[in-house]
Amino acid sequence: MRFRAKIVDLGCLNHFTRVSSTISKLAKTCTLRLSPHKLYFILSDKVANGGVSMWCELAQGNFFDEFQMEGVSADYNEIYLELMPENLSRALKTAQNAKTVKIKLTNKHCPCLTVAVELPSLSSSSRIVTHDIPVGVIPRKLWTDFREPVLPEFDVSIYLPVLKTMKSIVERMKNISNHIVVEANLKGDMNLKIQTDLVCITTHFKHLANPSWALEDISQDRDLEAMVEARIDIKKLLQFLAGQQVNTTKVLCNIVQNRIVHFILLHDEVSLQYFIPALS
Amino acid sequence: MRSRDEGEQRRPAVFSRDTRRGVDYCHVALSTAKIVLGKAAHSLSRIGDELYLEPLEDGLSLRTVNTSRSAFACFLFAPLFFQHYQAARPPQRQPPRCKVLMKSFLAVFRSLAALEKTVERCCITLSPESNRLVVQLHCKHGVTKTYNLSFQECESLQAIFDPAECPHLLRAQARVLVEAVSPFSPALSEVTLGVSRGRRVVFRSYLEDDTDAARAMMTEMSLSEDEFQQLQAQEGASITFCLKEFRGLLSFAESANLSLNIHFDVPGRPAIFTIEDSLLDGHFVLATLAEPQAGQEPGQGPHSTTHQDDFANDDIDSYMIAMETTVGEGVAEGPRTPSPVSEEEEAESNVIPGTPPLKKFRSLFFGSVLAPMEPPSEPNPVLAEDSEGEG
Numbered sequence: 001m002r003f004r005a006k007i008v009d010l011g012c013l014n015h016f017t018r019v020s021s022t023i024s025k026l027a028k029t030c031t032l033r034l035s036p037h038k039l040y041f042i043l044s045d046k047v048a049n050g051g052v053s054m055w056c057e058l059a060q061g062n063f064f065d066e067f068q069m070e071g072v073s074a075d076y077n078e079i080y081l082e083l084m085p086e087n088l089s090r091a092l093k094t095a096q097n098a099k100t101v102k103i104k105l106t107n108k109h110c111p112c113l114t115v116a117v118e119l120p121s122l123s124s125s126s127r128i129v130t131h132d133i134p135v136g137v138i139p140r141k142l143w144t145d146f147r148e149p150v151l152p153e154f155d156v157s158i159y160l161p162v163l164k165t166m167k168s169i170v171e172r173m174k175n176i177s178n179h180i181v182v183e184a185n186l187k188g189d190m191n192l193k194i195q196t197d198l199v200c201i202t203t204h205f206k207h208l209a210n211p212s213w214a215l216e217d218i219s220q221d222r223d224l225e226a227m228v229e230a231r232i233d234i235k236k237l238l239q240f241l242a243g244q245q246v247n248t249t250k251v252l253c254n255i256v257q258n259r260i261v262h263f264i265l266l267h268d269e270v271s272l273q274y275f276i277p278a279l280s
Numbered sequence: 281m282r283s284r285d286e287g288e289q290r291r292p293a294v295f296s297r298d299t300r301r302g303v304d305y306c307h308v309a310l311s312t313a314k315i316v317l318g319k320a321a322h323s324l325s326r327i328g329d330e331l332y333l334e335p336l337e338d339g340l341s342l343r344t345v346n347t348s349r350s351a352f353a354c355f356l357f358a359p360l361f362f363q364h365y366q367a368a369r370p371p372q373r374q375p376p377r378c379k380v381l382m383k384s385f386l387a388v389f390r391s392l393a394a395l396e397k398t399v400e401r402c403c404i405t406l407s408p409e410s411n412r413l414v415v416q417l418h419c420k421h422g423v424t425k426t427y428n429l430s431f432q433e434c435e436s437l438q439a440i441f442d443p444a445e446c447p448h449l450l451r452a453q454a455r456v457l458v459e460a461v462s463p464f465s466p467a468l469s470e471v472t473l474g475v476s477r478g479r480r481v482v483f484r485s486y487l488e489d490d491t492d493a494a495r496a497m498m499t500e501m502s503l504s505e506d507e508f509q510q511l512q513a514q515e516g517a518s519i520t521f522c523l524k525e526f527r528g529l530l531s532f533a534e535s536a537n538l539s540l541n542i543h544f545d546v547p548g549r550p551a552i553f554t555i556e557d558s559l560l561d562g563h564f565v566l567a568t569l570a571e572p573q574a575g576q577e578p579g580q581g582p583h584s585t586t587h588q589d590d591f592a593n594d595d596i597d598s599y600m601i602a603m604e605t606t607v608g609e610g611v612a613e614g615p616r617t618p619s620p621v622s623e624e625e626e627a628e629s630n631v632i633p634g635t636p637p638l639k640k641f642r643s644l645f646f647g648s649v650l651a652p653m654e655p656p657s658e659p660n661p662v663l664a665e666d667s668e669g670e671g
Contacts, residue, residue: 125506
């Protein structure tokens, strides 16, 4: 197994740094899947994560000037690594203004993803910062744990309101309740509701956008105003909202009644999906 | 203080005209330099919990040591640093030396921004007879803040160290060193500094034995020799020391735009970090790990098997002798675990009691260790028992 990649463009570097920072806020440990054309950050829906799962996909060509890999075998030309995205994020943050950043799979005291940053210096010779991030190589037989999630038939799809607003509301609600009901309809309405013995709080968002394809496929007698809801862990929702770095991103929210809340965003050619299962 | 000449060392101290307070007091005032003093306080607070103040003829000395005695720090501010400096001292008494809680002293200078904006003058008065260190901040709008800090009289806190004895020297602009350690997490305790093949200077994160090596990220920063004003060390030389304590001096040096010298020797011998300008100098003496990391050229790799506890057993102890008397007990404590080296030095350099030790930070000695204790003038509440070095 071999992997070497290089980033030279500062814009690409900053973008990749932002992506890794978002991932680090969504998962403590995750899987990095390397294939010849794409990189994936994957969190599979284990009990340990509270059933939450994440799928983030990037085309390597949009970030790396050089990208070479050899997978476990010719037939299975991919590499699956388990790592702590926080390490990658911290390593990349030391690369502000870097001349180049090289990432490669190495074997030091254990398999590592080595990030080597070449920084400008006062002298003729650059400064080099090297980070060795320990990784776990995931054997091929476990790769099936990390398949792309199959999207269910969603009952409603709606674009979220401004993330900053939504985040500050959910943040305050988190202090009152552990669970939150997310409901939306096909008329651009979304409500966030919490309920305790003492108090009920609902925040109403109106005039949000529903994707056109969601409105096309529905049956005639479907009541557009009917709310579809799911009750989820408020911390997981907040974790997702807090992880987003760019405010203007359009985030699509899909809900299966009482089953799952799904977020998908496509920004700057990176797609990120986050699944939060409903609580019973 | 390079601008002083030999004759000035012998200049008698200025005695205060204010006899109400007695002659044995020190009084300093500063305006623009108050920020620097405040920053020095912040810097020292990274090391120890007690601040030793000693007004000397040569200036005001602020010193501290950490609880495990593996780090010693001191700043000396020359009389010219202050608008007004008096370290009055009659020949028959020891100069007032005191220690205060670092926390209390730091509280005065906690907000450097406020210090800069609203404080016009700062006056520090040490009055052994009232057992108070009085710091007065004269602020705008006629506001005066007076801090009365209790102090405990004590013997001088000194360390034996001599940068000239260290074969290796690294000198750089503080800014270069700040950038050199910036890739390391603020949580990182220790760092290894060394010279690798190709004469590059390398800083590497040091991971303790009990860290789960499988999970911990290792970071290394390598700089060319050209970035340093001086590099006097052969390839392979390396030391491991506490990064957090080093950062204390580094941030001060950066704010004062000074260069920093790192004098070091073999692993286990203390490393001496110094800064100076015409009005002040600072020394941080930090213990280094006794065993070099296994497989060790910096620039290579893996983690050591040495445990952090080695710090406590390091040679720094034999260099550190602080005699503290809790006034009221009147008990003199003997020197702590002196090594043959320090005993020899003590014998050579006994100082006549009553005269201040010469301020020669470059070649240090511990003369006053064996000087007779003077009886306390009045009982003082014991603020904090020295629980170390008993017997």
